[in-house]
Amino acid sequence: MEEDGFVLIFRSECPENVPQDVSEEYLSEIDKSIESLWASLWSLNKFIHENPELAFEEHKAHELLTNFMRSQKDWKVTTSAYAMETAWVAVYDSGKEGPAVSFNVEMDALPDLGHACGHNLIATASLAAGLATAEMIRRHELPGKVLLFGTPGEEGGGGGKIRLLEAGAYEGVDISLISHPGISHNSPLVRTTAFARLEIEYFGRAAHAANSPWLGINALDALVIAYNAVAVLRQQTMPSDVIGMRITNGGAAPNIIHAYAAGVCVIRAISASRLKELQQKVSACFRAGAEATGARAEVKIIQGYADHVPNHILAASYTKYWNLLPDLPDPLIPCGDQFTWVNASTDQGNISYAMPSVNASFAIPPGLHAGQPHSPDFEEASGTQGAFMRALRVGKALAGTAVDVLRSPGLIDKIKDQWKRDMDAIKKQTISTVESKGIDDDDID
Numbered sequence: 001m002e003e004d005g006f007v008l009i010f011r012s013e014c015p016e017n018v019p020q021d022v023s024e025e026y027l028s029e030i031d032k033s034i035e036s037l038w039a040s041l042w043s044l045n046k047f048i049h050e051n052p053e054l055a056f057e058e059h060k061a062h063e064l065l066t067n068f069m070r071s072q073k074d075w076k077v078t079t080s081a082y083a084m085e086t087a088w089v090a091v092y093d094s095g096k097e098g099p100a101v102s103f104n105v106e107m108d109a110l111p112d113l114g115h116a117c118g119h120n121l122i123a124t125a126s127l128a129a130g131l132a133t134a135e136m137i138r139r140h141e142l143p144g145k146v147l148l149f150g151t152p153g154e155e156g157g158g159g160g161k162i163r164l165l166e167a168g169a170y171e172g173v174d175i176s177l178i179s180h181p182g183i184s185h186n187s188p189l190v191r192t193t194a195f196a197r198l199e200i201e202y203f204g205r206a207a208h209a210a211n212s213p214w215l216g217i218n219a220l221d222a223l224v225i226a227y228n229a230v231a232v233l234r235q236q237t238m239p240s241d242v243i244g245m246r247i248t249n250g251g252a253a254p255n256i257i258h259a260y261a262a263g264v265c266v267i268r269a270i271s272a273s274r275l276k277e278l279q280q281k282v283s284a285c286f287r288a289g290a291e292a293t294g295a296r297a298e299v300k301i302i303q304g305y306a307d308h309v310p311n312h313i314l315a316a317s318y319t320k321y322w323n324l325l326p327d328l329p330d331p332l333i334p335c336g337d338q339f340t341w342v343n344a345s346t347d348q349g350n351i352s353y354a355m356p357s358v359n360a361s362f363a364i365p366p367g368l369h370a371g372q373p374h375s376p377d378f379e380e381a382s383g384t385q386g387a388f389m390r391a392l393r394v395g396k397a398l399a400g401t402a403v404d405v406l407r408s409p410g411l412i413d414k415i416k417d418q419w420k421r422d423m424d425a426i427k428k429q430t431i432s433t434v435e436s437k438g439i440d441d442d443d444i445d
Contacts (some may be wrong), residue, residue: 029139188318230245
């Protein structure tokens with residue numbers, strides 16, 4: 001995910017929830033299928049971890065993974081897909097009409113921290129799930145198809161999945177599944193935050209600070225006023241709101257009135273509608289700086305990632321298989337429909353607004369210092385065999401979820417109906433926000 005943050009975990013001592021319609025035959029075959037790939041997947045996982053590449057520069061991972069998928073029976077692989085050098089797609093098609101299930105394969109790393117977000121494990125889990133799903137299609141003559149999307153540039157707000165979505169890569173795809181490692185919780189009902197980036201520039205008028213300061217307009221003063229206004233604003237924001245600001249250009253020589261200054265502000269909120277509210281408040285702080293000094297302000301708003309909305313039906317299927325696999329790890333998946341809130345952002349959130357999605361969080365054995373994602377300690381932990389084994393378990397649960405969709409007539413319709421209800425509820429919330437806050441309709445994407 002784009003950044004780490006706090007989590008609220010709802011622990012429960014309820015018994016394992018094992019719904020009906022569980023095929024032990026399928027689960028056993030999925031388990032054996034993925035275990036048979038242990039050596040190959042470990043090699044891939046290890047290589048990606050030891051060769052971290054930044055967003056949209058995942059050339060080694062792209063070559064490694066596409067070559068591996070080409071070696072798998074009956075998979076059609078497209079390299080450098082949708083005008084992105086490091087994006088790729090692999091498709092296994094049964095030839096029979098049915099649902100199209102997909103898994104996203106993240107590959108990029110963090111600047112100076114390598115795979116401290118564990119994208120090597122995300123890739124491993126999705127590869128394992130996709131290959132096992134294809135094997136179940138082959139063995140049981142299931143209808144439909146499975147797609148693996150190599151999705152570059154998740155870190156740093158690059159939005160590789162958004163680019164794929166806008167390019168039409170997900171047209172005809174019914175569900176999207178992915179996972180993300182941490183050390184704190186196991187949950188398929190993960191809610192993430194929405195975020196946006198605001199870039200502010202102030203244009204003033206230069207003058208000599210000693211001889212004729214009254215002739216100048218101080219752009220840096222405007223930025224400092226805005227910075228302080230944002231700091232004051234934090235007193236009245238919600239606990240789930242996050243605002244971070246940085247001065248990127250603090251003017252020129254100290255003996256002049258500064259003609260130019262600039263800064264960047266990143267905001268996060270629990271939902272897209274709340275993000276709009278927060279964006280309005282921060283923009284007002286920027287206007288205050290301009291109004292107080294006479295400087296001209298230019299604000300560039302870069303929409304980041306939407307909040308992730310998980311599908312409850314898909315999550316129930318994932319939980320079923322996770323709990324049925326042996327050696328159930330701690331912490332337990334929370335019972336019922338309890339969300340796990342993660343104060344981080346991912347472009348899988350945008351996917352969840354386009355189709356039913358699960359972004360399953362899973363806990364790996366922590367490092368020596370129990371460091372969270374985006375720490376050197378977590379980078380080391382994500383390269384261990386213990387973390388790899390946990391990713392394989394995730395792959396098995398994701399494959400079980402996909403196979404449920406493929407083998408259960410009418411299930412995809414129920415999943416999509418649930419997704420539509422979720423989207424309708426979000427739309428109503430957004431409309432309510434617009435009406436109560438007086439936000440211009442033109443400001444709503």
